[in-house]
Amino acid sequence: MNKIFLYNTLSRVKEEFVPIKDGEVGLYTCGPTVYNFAHIGNLRTYLFEDLLKRTLEYNGLNVKHVMNITDVGHLTGDQDMGEDKMEKGAATEGRSAWDIASYYTAAFKEDLAALNIMAPNTWCRATDNIPEQISMIETLEKKGFTYKTSDGIYFDTSKVKNYNKLSHLNLDELKEGARVEKNEEKKNPTDFSLWKFSPKNEQRQMEWTSPWGVGFPGWHIECSAMSLKFLGKQLDIHCGGIDHVNIHHTNEIAQSEAATGEKFFNYWVHGAFLNIAGGKKMAKSEGNFLTLQNAFVAKNIDPLAYRLAVLSVHYRKPMEYNDEIILNTEKSLEHMRHQVADLGALKGEINMEFKEHFVDALNDDLNSAQALAVAQELLKSDLSKEDKLATILDFDRVLGLSLKQDIPAHVIELAEQRMVARRAKDFAESDKLRDEIAEMGFVVKDNGDSYVLMNK
Numbered sequence: 212m213n214k215i216f217l218y219n220t221l222s223r224v225k226e227e228f229v230p231i232k233d234g235e236v237g238l239y240t241c242g243p244t245v246y247n248f249a250h251i252g253n254l255r256t257y258l259f260e261d262l263l264k265r266t267l268e269y270n271g272l273n274v275k276h277v278m279n280i281t282d283v284g285h286l287t288g289d290q291d292m293g294e295d296k297m298e299k300g301a302a303t304e305g306r307s308a309w310d311i312a313s314y315y316t317a318a319f320k321e322d323l324a325a326l327n328i329m330a331p332n333t334w335c336r337a338t339d340n341i342p343e344q345i346s347m348i349e350t351l352e353k354k355g356f357t358y359k360t361s362d363g364i365y366f367d368t369s370k371v372k373n374y375n376k377l378s379h380l381n382l383d384e385l386k387e388g389a390r391v392e393k394n395e396e397k398k399n400p401t402d403f404s405l406w407k408f409s410p411k412n413e414q415r416q417m418e419w420t421s422p423w424g425v426g427f428p429g430w431h432i433e434c435s436a437m438s439l440k441f442l443g444k445q446l447d448i449h450c451g452g453i454d455h456v457n458i459h460h461t462n463e464i465a466q467s468e469a470a471t472g473e474k475f476f477n478y479w480v481h482g483a484f485l486n487i488a489g490g491k492k493m494a495k496s497e498g499n500f501l502t503l504q505n506a507f508v509a510k511n512i513d514p515l516a517y518r519l520a521v522l523s524v525h526y527r528k529p530m531e532y533n534d535e536i537i538l539n540t541e542k543s544l545e546h547m548r549h550q551v552a553d554l555g556a557l558k559g560e561i562n563m564e565f566k567e568h569f570v571d572a573l574n575d576d577l578n579s580a581q582a583l584a585v586a587q588e589l590l591k592s593d594l595s596k597e598d599k600l601a602t603i604l605d606f607d608r609v610l611g612l613s614l615k616q617d618i619p620a621h622v623i624e625l626a627e628q629r630m631v632a633r634r635a636k637d638f639a640e641s642d643k644l645r646d647e648i649a650e651m652g653f654v655v656k657d658n659g660d661s662y663v664l665m666n667k
Contacts, residue, residue: 215574220479236274237445239438244281245315246300250500252485256452259482259526261328265609266573277441278331282312283417285430308416325514327611337433344428344436348405360396363407371465378457404429431462449476482526516541522579550590551614559597
């Protein structure tokens with residue numbers, strides 16, 4: 212196997228990735244809080260994680276991928292203050308929290324499919340794993356890491372050495388950040404809830420009995436309990452957005468290592484923000500978020516144009532989003548598909564020289580922009596069409612751009628008839644044929660004196 216290098220937030224350097232068990236990888240990726248649609252900034256994180264997973268598999272590794280669904284316990288404030296996002300979402304939409312969770316989980320999975328993001332081996336919902344979370348809190352209690360307040364059971368961060376080892380921030384800086392939402396009963400500003408009590412005289416939709424009273428788990432405990440449950444001793448890589456570093460992932464490490472007495476994940480890999488024009492982070496709390504549906508599907512833009520745009524920027528660099536960037540990327544995707552279509556249908560041999568350059572780029576901390584450059588060099592090379600096709604389709608196992616469109620012959624024939632009608636300026640016939648093609652699940656787009664035909 213070629214050497215793979217990943218930037219580890221824990222050490223702040225690129226390290227050679229060495230799995231705990233030869234040939235296998237345990238991968239945990241923080242999933243969505245399903246109270247609303249995922250925005251395209253969220254989806255950038257899932258795209259980089261998909262690139263990582265595909266790269267590992269491309270290198271011959273067997274990846275066991277676990278992703279959580281947060282359907283309880285994530286409060287509107289990161290420091291355990293405010294409303295539960297699920298309960299708030301349910302009240303806003305006039306539906307039950309369970310219905311909200313089910314609806315937005317399905318929507319999230321549809322977004323992943325539209326972006327060619329591979330599903331995890333294991334989906335795990337917080338509400339399906341309450342006993343495991345309670346058990347872990349009991350372990351922490353027995354070991355002396357918890358204390359009780361009027362609103363819940365808290366983890367005492369002062370009892371953990373190197374609490375800031377992931378964030379690398381001075382502890383005073385972390386404490387200052389934690390003071391934004393003040394809880395007078397906490398012993399330390401950085402302490403966090405493990406179990407929250409249901410409010411008195413109020414029945415929540417999502418609540419459970421526990422040794423400490425009726426309530427619900429805190430946000431951080433779910434990822435610790437479920438990653439340990441489903442990955443066991445295979446704690447290789449934990450991923451998420453860079454916004455999880457200072458609080459969520461820091462707290463995961465603290466409670467997990469306190470409970471087990473062992474290191475919790477060897478590699479921590481984080482993706483940078485997506486910024487809207489002007490450099491402001493896209494966030495639901497800012498009201499400036501775009502979804503895959505309103506930014507792409509509703510505008511008849513192939514969602515994979517967004518995948519290509521994300522691949523064009525290194526995952527650890529902030530990415531700017533605007534309409535011009537996406538429209539240019541869509542043209543680039545169409546051009547690549549044209550190039551691949553021109554190669555015909557017969558596959559030859561994978562060119563190992565180009566493949567080696569492609570792998571080198573990916574294995575250098577997921578340098579997808581360089582990998583795309585290798586793909587373009589391949590398409591412009593003087594290799595035979597057959598070998599080009601075999602090689603670019605091999606690359607697309609990682610790129611996930613659906614470069615070879617599987618379109619039935621009768622749909623292609625309709626597109627050709629439409630082009631004849633368009634050239635004859637018979638626009639009524641042209642529009643009629645376009646609608647027929649759309650009814651069959653395909654989109655035809657004009658490109659000068661030619662056209663691009665793709666799956667809807």
